[in-house]
Amino acid sequence: MDNSRREIAIIGGGPAGLRAAEVAARRGAAVTVFDAKPSVGRKFLVAGRSGLNLTNSADFETFLAQYSGRDFPVERWREYLKDFDNYHLSDWAAELGVDTFAASSGKVFPFSKKAAPLLRRWVLRLRELGVVFRMKHQWTGLAKQPDGRIQIDCLQGDQPVQARFDAVVLAMGGASWPQTGSTGSWVSILEAQGVEVVPLAAANCGWECDWSPETRAQIEGKPLQNLKLSANGRTLTGELVATRYGFEGTPLYTLGRELRRMASPVIEIDFKPTLLKRGSLQKWSPRVAIFIKRPACVGN
Structure with a gap:
């Protein structure tokens, strides 16, 4: 191996880890990806069951606004996304021979x-770039060495494995789907190193509410379209799907941050925001306030 090449370890074989590996390898680094599962991209494959919504076709400013919030200003996201935005993502997929299309909702899917x-x-592209994959390696710790390199510790089955790298990228996801490797076990490892970790909180997931058996029987699995949703002073439009436990849908995912701030989470749904009373310009909107219990997943 060329001694001038930086050796980089990526902990986690999800989309974030694979993208980090791709960027580093293209810049000449020797990259090794570690993952506890037998194969990479497991939650990515789960996302594909519903069509694999890769990104959105909105213009950049509209797209950017979806990332901003009270705790994370939009200009910070602008810096992060300016060199690889939603349109770059579609171009990247096309380079892999996967063409995409934008649905009427703006969601972008592979054909x-x-x-x-x-x-x-x-x-296959990563292997061609020289990326090495170490599957069934459960990451258990890291420590900086006197020479400045970083040692990572893993378990391969019952056997301890150690390796040293110039840099380590942590791309381990949250705790929302343990079957795919998203267990959140890394939190305790970092806290043991003195790293302060923001508590995991549910994101981009449905919310639970108490349906009566009669209501559930009528609405489960039904799409509710052209809605206006409000929570904690913020209002969005879009579509929800009623589930056996509550609601799913993009507007609700976005409002999740607002709901978590409320002592008693409530969403107000305007089912007919564009309906006008006959013979009058006064808007008539059947509204309902629904008490939400909690997110329907552990955290991301």
């Missing part, structure tokens, strides 16, 4: 609406 073809081609 196949499947994740596996894209993931296979992505992994």
Whole structure:
């Protein structure tokens, strides 16, 4: 190996880890990806079951606004996204031979609406770039060495494994889907190193509410379209799906931050925001306030 090449470890084989590996390898680094599972991209494949919504076709400013919030100013996201925005993502997929299309909602999908073809081609590209994959390696710790390099500790089955790198990228996801490797076990490892970790909180997930058996029987799985949703002073429009436990839908995912701030989370839904009373310009809107219990997943 060329001694001038920086050796980089990526902990986590999800989309964030794979993208970090791709960028580093293209810049000449020797990259090794570690993951506890037998294969990479497991939650990515789960996302493909519903069509693999890769990004959104909105103009950049509208797209950017979806990332900003009270705790994270929009200009910070502008700096992060300016060199690889939603349109760059579609171009990247096309380079892998996966063409995309934008639905009427603005959501961008592969024409196949499947994740596996894209993931296979992505992994093949990474291997061609020289990326090494170390599967079934459960990360257990890291420590900086006197020479400035970083030692990582893993378990391969019952066998301890150690390796040293010039840099380590942590891309381990949250705690929302343990079956795919998102267990959140890394939190205790970092806290043991003195790293302060913001408590995991649910994001981009549905919310629970108490349906009566009669209501659930009528609405479960039904789309509720052209709604206006409000929570804690913020209002969005969009579509929800009623589930056996509550609601799913993009507007609700976005309002999740607001709901978490409320002592008793409530969403107000305007089911007919554009309906006008006959013979009058006064807007008539059947509204309902629904008490939300808690997020329907652990955290991200």
